[in-house]
Amino acid sequence: MVRSLASRLLVVVLAAGCGVSGPSHATSDGPTMDTSGPITYAAGPDLTGYVHPLVDKWNALHPAEKVTLLELPAAADDQHAQMVTNLQAKSDRYDVLNIDIIWTAEFADSGWVIPLDRRQFPLDQFLKPVVDTGEFGGKLYGVPYTSNAGLLYYRKDILDKAGKRPPKTWAELRQLAKTVAPKYGLEGYAGQFLPYEGLTVNFAEAVQSAGGTILTDDGTKVAVNSPQARQGLDFLVQGFREGWIPKRALTFKEEESRAEFQDKKLLFLRNWPYVYGLVSRPGSKVKNDFGVTLLPGEDGPGSSSLGGANLAVSAYSKHQRTAIAFIKYLTSLENERVALTQGSFPPVWARLYDDPTLIKHFPYLPVLKNSILAAKPRPVSPNYNQVSLAISNAVSGALSFRQTPDAAISQMAGDLGSVITNR
Structure with a gap:
């Protein structure tokens, strides 16, 4: 999912008693406080239990540089809020930060994390698109740790009965969703269409899959006012208008849409790889009846939005040398394998x-690898939260027929222009 199984939750940040040290901005590629010692690793909750053994192993080998795992709230928004409050206070409480890839630009632009020497990491062994998510202004600020990309889940048993192949284009998806799905008592297609980050992702994928973009690659100009962006939005609006995307999908996030597919109510579902493990479990109604393929696009396979996490070093950490060594350890080939096999996180190697x-x-x-290689980052901006809000608000208006697609695109372009101008 957008941030590896994140959900929404409110948190109050307690900053009292946190020490303050370190520079306000890093100025070179590498540690600005080149010392070793105990560090804190701030990350989301270790839901699968794979991180604690890795930390224990490190601590056994580095008794003078022990790592404390600080588990933040489950919700991505609340992790972000807690980290930002800490960093704005220039606190040295956090040393290594596990950040959503969409936060890299914000944290780097604010001077909260230090630039890293790319020669210290085996970036040439990583999938190229995930490496790009750790860069800002031509420098590396985050080392890729986990990745993610959207997949199209489909009822293989139903398509086999109908003598049909999984769709590669929007036209094929639409045709199968309109004709095959109702024949077998199913709805056609669903993604994540509640107005939140998931809707931004679904819209970005539609725009990319039509050959367009929302912002320019450097995030300095609005590019959404284009025929390709209109094509992407029209595709989604058409689904709701014609009924092959059910109206109730306007309330779907990741888990709601996954449940619909697992309960045999959908022919097609756009979702993240984590769903594969859940729908494959014993007791799942579709355990032996589904398959996965690439997201369809306008003229062929489409393009997913990238998800995942990067590891960054706080500009206020007192022990940046140890922080960098711990990042090398976590992103090693051996531990990336553990992240997949025991944590179910898509690796970057x-x-x-x-x-x-x-x-x-x-x-x-294999399908996920191809999806990641064809994927693109969401719009790059230090003000990403405002960018995402502008996108999801406008798209929601079009999907619920409160405004036309053209009006939604125009509103989005204007709002995005204001966000960029007010940086």
Whole structure:
């Protein structure tokens, strides 16, 4: 999902008693406080229990540089709020930050994390699109740790009965959703269409899959007022208007849409790789009846939005040398394998997606690799939260027929222009 199973929750940040030290901005590629010692790793909750053993192993090998795992709230928004409050206070409480890839630009632009020497990390062994998510202004600020990309889940048993192949284009998806789905008592298609980050992702994928973009690559200009963006929005609006996307999908986030598919109510579902493990479990109604493929696009396979997490070093950490060494440790080939096999997080090392043993246990890996390679980051901006809000608000208006697609695109372009101008 957008931030590896994140949900929404409110948190109050307690900053009292936090020490303050370190520079306000890093000025070189590497540690500005080049010392070793105990550090704190701030990350979301270790829901699968794979992180604690990795930390214990590090601590056994580095008794003078022990790592304390600080588990933040489950909700991505609340992790962001807690980190930002800490960093704005120039607190040295956090050393290594596990950040959503969409926060990299904001944290780098604000001087909260230091630039890193790319030569210290095996970036040439990582999938190229995930490396790009750690860069800002030509420098590396985040080391890729996990990745993610959207997939199209489909009822293989139903398509087999109908003598049909999984769709590669929007036209094929629309046709199958309109004709095959009702024949077998199913709804056609769903994604995540509640006005939140998931809707921004679904819209961005539609725009990319039509050959367009929302902002320019450097995030300095609005590019959404284009025929391609209108095509992407029209595709989604058409689904709701014609009924092959059910109206109730306007309330769907990741889990609601996953439940609909798992309960045999949908022919097609756009969602993240985590869904594969859940719908494959014993007791799942579709355990042996589904498949996955690339998202369809205007003229062929489409383009997903990238998800995942990067590891960054706080500009206010007192022990940045240890922080960098711990990032090297977590992103090693061995521990990336652990993140996949025990944590179910898509890794960043390219070779793991081609490992026959892993593919046997995670059959979606080849499709996911292709999805990541064709994926693009969401709009890059230090003010990403405002960018996302402008997108989801406008798209929601079009999907619920409160305004025309043209009006929604015009509103979005104007709002995005204001966000960029007010940086």
